[in-house]
Amino acid sequence: MxxxxxxxxxxxxxxxxxxxxxxxxxxxxxxxxxxxxxxxxxxxxxxxxxxxxxxxxxxxxxxxxxxxxxxxxxxxxxxxxxxxxxxxxxxxxxxxxxxxxxxxxLAPDQPDSEPNKNQLTIEDFRKLRSTVEEMGLLKPNNVFFFLVFLHIVLLDAGAWLTIWYFGSSLVPFFIGVALYTTAQCQMNWFQHDLGHLSVFSKSKWNHMLHEVIMCLMKGLSAKWWNNLHFQHHAKPNCFRKDPDLNMHPFLFVLGNKLAAELGMQKKKFMPYNHQHKYFFISGPGLLLPFFQFSVFYFTIKKKEWLELTLLTSYYIRISLMYIPIMGFKCFIMYYLLIRLFEICCFTWVSQMNHIPMHIDYDQNTDWVSAQLQATCNVDQSFFNDWFTGHLNFQIEHHLFPTMPRHNFWKVAPLVKSLCAKHGIAYQCKSLLTAFGDIVRSLKDSGQTWHDAYMHG
CATH class of the missing domain: 3.10.120.10 (Cytochrome b5-like heme/steroid binding domain)
Incomplete structure (x- = not known):
């Protein structure tokens, strides 16, 4: 009984x-x-x-x-x-x-998850996760990640050696910018691997190296990144829960539903019907000062004195490396260009999988549906895998955040089968189409806001 x-x-x-x-x-x-x-x-x-x-x-x-x-x-x-x-x-x-x-x-008569959720989808996904574990797809390949880190170090060193040997005239200056920007972009993806505990089998080793990499090689805070990024993965594209939507509604209106809601309320912080135009400048451009300010604010507020010391040492290190060989003014221009190009790459790569997708308040849907409606994939190729740090497999990454990226392609067919069985859309597109969809979705949601604002 x-x-x-x-x-x-x-x-x-x-x-x-x-x-x-x-x-x-x-x-x-x-x-x-x-x-x-x-x-x-x-x-x-x-x-x-x-x-x-x-x-x-x-x-x-x-x-x-x-x-x-x-x-x-x-x-x-x-x-x-x-x-x-x-x-x-x-x-x-x-x-x-x-x-x-x-x-x-839960009482025995209660289902395993909330009654409004698809229990069969939940059950099948949990079986899939067990299969993934049995296949060893959550175990990292240390050689792979060593080679990833090595090529980043070589790019970083190549940037400095170019300036040191050839000077800071126009051509070596921009070659150095290109090499260092590439190194920082690839470091973004590597620290992302560490933050998701996918480089080492032990959590503590991932956490330790993540802190060192973020502070000493990027001048950012690991704990600050964790605080924001884990929220994004927990509730992707959920307004008021996903911090990646923090620029809504102050700069952009994202998603047609929220755009219409804002228009009906007659709220106009920006001319949103032109947001697909000013995104090219304001999106990446404003992230740079925002990141720099919020990192120091976070570490001081949370009293993360070790991280603050380590990330400050990054700026001291690169200043001592570059200012003696190129001068202070040239170094400032060099650094700002690198950060601007890096943040542009980061913005387009990170948002191509999310901005064009469904954006709404948290509907408390099952894990698979929540991740699939908020993410899409980009076609696999050697360049796409390298350029995006395997974030072209955003669906698999969101379903299995701790999975090492070199295994995404192996689990992708299993995920496709699960989606097909339950009628869940599995979207995959070309890299250029994904970039274009950012602009197209911003234009659509901006027009939705404008129509609701003018006629609602």
Missing amino acids: APPQLSSETSVKQKEEAAGGGNYTRRFFTWEEVALRTGRIPPYEEHWLVIDRKVYDVSGFYKRHPGGARVMRHYAGQDATDAFMAFHLDKNQVNKYLKPLLIGE
Whole structure:
């Protein structure tokens, strides 16, 4: 006989009586009770989430979450099983932190995930993940990543040697800019691998090298990057949850639904019907000062003094390397051009998979549907793989964030089969088409805003 479902008040009372060390009287909850605990529905101020049918109260923990407080808050009141499995390598270690937060489990008559979700899709994806693990596709190839790092170092050294040997006249100046920009772009993708724990089998080695690479070789903060990027992966293209949408609505309106909403509200921060034109300048151009300011603001606010010291040493290092051989003014121009070209590359590559896709508020859909409606792929080729750091396989990367990028092509056919079985669109396009779709989608959403603003 199934135990009776508990009311919200009874659940909270028993939770308080049994709190401490994860030892709890066996209690059962419904999805409706969990859904109330988002921290935003008075009087239910707790933050609950579900992992593998177990219910956890993370109200006192989410601010200490190593991946950032907002990642856990984004899943408050929801099933976080697939996100949990996707982000963590060492489940046993993480379970030590979860155990004291355990307050109960779902009642036996409750489905494995929220009733509004496609249970068959969820079940099949979890089987696919087990298959992926059995195939060893989550294990990194150390030789591959060593060669990636080596070619970055050679590009970096080649830029400096060019200026040192040939001087800073026009031709060697721009050759140096090209080599250093390429090195920094490739370093973006390599630090991305480290941040996703896909270079080494042990999480701690990924974290350690990520901090060193980001601070000493890019002048950025690893923790700052983690805080933003994990939110993006947890809830891609979800307004107010994905920080990649932070420029909406101040500079751009993204997605036709949100564009129409903004137009109906008669809000006009910018002439959005021209956003596909000013994106070329304002998009990459404003990211450069934003990144520089937010990195230092974050490290100081969070009192990350080690990171602040390390990233400051990056600027000292490159100044000592370049100023003696090219002069201060020439170095400033050299550095600014490198950062501008790098941020342009980063913007176009990172947004070609997302801006043209569905953008909305969080609808709490299943993991596969949420990732597929927010991402698309770009055709595989040696150049595309190298140029984008394998982010042309954005679908596979979003479904399996810790998977080493050299295995994306192996899992892609399995993902396509899963999508075909459940009628989920799997989009793949050419690189130039993907770039063009950024502009086309901005034009469409800008026109949608304009029509709603003028006639709504």
